[in-house]
Amino acid sequence: MTLPTAFSVAGDGPPLIMIHGIGARRATFDGMVAGLKDRFTCITYDLRGHGLTPWLAGRFGLDDLVDDLEALRARLGIPSAHIAGHSLGGIIGPRYAQRYPDRVKSLGIWSTAAFRTEDDSAKVKGVVAAMREKGIGPVLDTLTARWFTDEFCAARADVIDWRKKQVMDTDADIFLNVFDIYAETEMAPWLHELKAPAQIITGENDGGCNPRLNRLIHQALPGSELVILPHLKHAIFIEATDQVLPHVRNFLLRQDKAS
DSSP: OOOOOEEEEESSSSEEEEEETOOGGGGGGGGHHHHTTTTEEEEEEOOOTTTTOOOOOOOOOOOHHHHHHHHHHOOOHOEEEEEETTTTTTHHHHHHHHHHGEEEEEOOOOOOOOOHHHHHHHHHHHHHHHHHHHHHHHHHHHHHHHSSSSHHHOOOOOHHHHHHHHHHHHHHHHHHHHHHHHHHOOOOGGGGOOSOOEEEETTTOOOOOOOHHHHHHHHSSOOEEEETTTTSSSSSHHHHHHHHHHHHHHHHHHHHHHH
16 A cells, blocks of 8 residues: 655756655755755655655555655656665665666665674664653654764754654654664665665764664675765764765766766
8 A cells, every 4th residue: 555655856857866764854855955956856755654644554664665665756757766865765775776776876875774783783673672662752862862963962952853853743653663674674685786876875973874884885885985974973964964965966966977
């Protein structure tokens, strides 16, 4: 079952679809859209159960989220697109590229994880277990401390509150469902199958999606580009779009020139 997906389109040029993460919204990429729409048709959307995209039909898995992306592509009549995702979106994109390789011009794998050790997996699953035990609200400060630098938290309490509200406005069952997908998916067994040019970006101090794991993703994708953003944690697009945008723009322009 696929319900209508809420989406936005801005700009002109080759299509770029950007996929947000857990408990977020398409607004995550507003700054990226502003900086790319002169050269690319930027498409952002709310995952099922997030923002203005409904979901009422029970639990779902990674391939269901890939089905939603494919349904959106077909609805827009786009033969192929650059596909990029943040966090959970950085897992949806590669899975989409595995299933539909001819429809992916390039991949942006942003602030996500693969090749987790047992300890890595235990830590992220522990966060999910804590939310199930204590509720999502009491764990939110722990999450935001993992997402944003201390300096940003101190300077922009308004943005932190906005991000927390996004989480709390997401149905708890949906939030835990997508967190389960993120915690339980391991891309390592199939990542090497991907053929699209890829750019991997993460923050230097992103605890769950750290440079160690992203270097392994880079090694699994010959010819890929790896960018480690100094000092940043997980919420790179909310805290520091200005630092991410030049890398992404240059990568995408190179791909279009090459094609």
